[in-house]
Amino acid sequence: AQSVTQLDSQVPVFEEAPVELRCNYSSSVSVYLFWYVQYPNQGLQLLLKYLSGSTLVKSINGFEAEFNKSQTSFHLRKPSVHISDTAEYFCAVSGSGTSYGKLTFGQGTILTVHP
C-alpha cells in the first residue's frame, strides 16, 4: 500500500516570492511521483513527474521538484510566483508495477498568490 501526505493545506504567498509545497510519501516499492495542478472548477493537469534518472525535474512554467528517496519526499518549488499560479496542487504516487496509472493522491495544497 502507498500513501501521500501534503503537509500544508493552504499556502499564502506574495507575488514574486519563492514558494515550497511539501509532499511526503510512503510505499513498499519503487515509486513514480507526480505533481498535478487544478484551477477552479476544472480538471487536473500534469505539472511534472519523476520516473527515473535525474532527481530534479522541471516544468515549463518555472516549477521544479526534487525526489529525495532517503526522506521519501517530493517537494515542489518555484523561485518567484505569479498571480496566475494561484491554484490547488496535488502530489501523487504510483508504485512501479502498479497497473494502468492507478495513482494515489495527496489531500491537496491551495496556493494563493497575493499582489
Added chain:
Amino acid sequence: DGGITQSPKYLFRKEGQNVTLSCEQNLNHDAMYWYRQDPGQGLRLIYYSQIVNDFQKGDIAEGYSVSREKKESFPLTVTSAQKNPTAFYLCASSIDRAGTGELFFGEGSRLTVL
C-alpha cells in the same frame, strides 16, 4: 481537439434517485478512471477500466456502478445506495499501461443531492 468530455457539468439530484455521469474520450486511450474529489481529501479512485468490457473497483466503489462497452466511453452511475454522493467527480484516461504515464482529466461534474 483531442480530450475528455464530461457531462453534465452541474447536476442536482433528489435523494433516492440514480444519476449517470457521462465520460467520453477521443484520445484512443485504453485505460479510463473515475475519481471523486471532496474538499481537503484529495482524489479517491472509484472505478477504473483497463480495456473494453472489463473494469475494477477502486478504493470507494460502494454505491457506484460503471460500464465500458466502448473504448471511448466510461459512464458512472451514482446509485441511491451511495450515502453521501454530493461531490465533484473527475474522469481521466491514460495511454500508458505501466503506470508511468500522464493521466488526462476531464473538467469534472459537480453533483449535488438535495
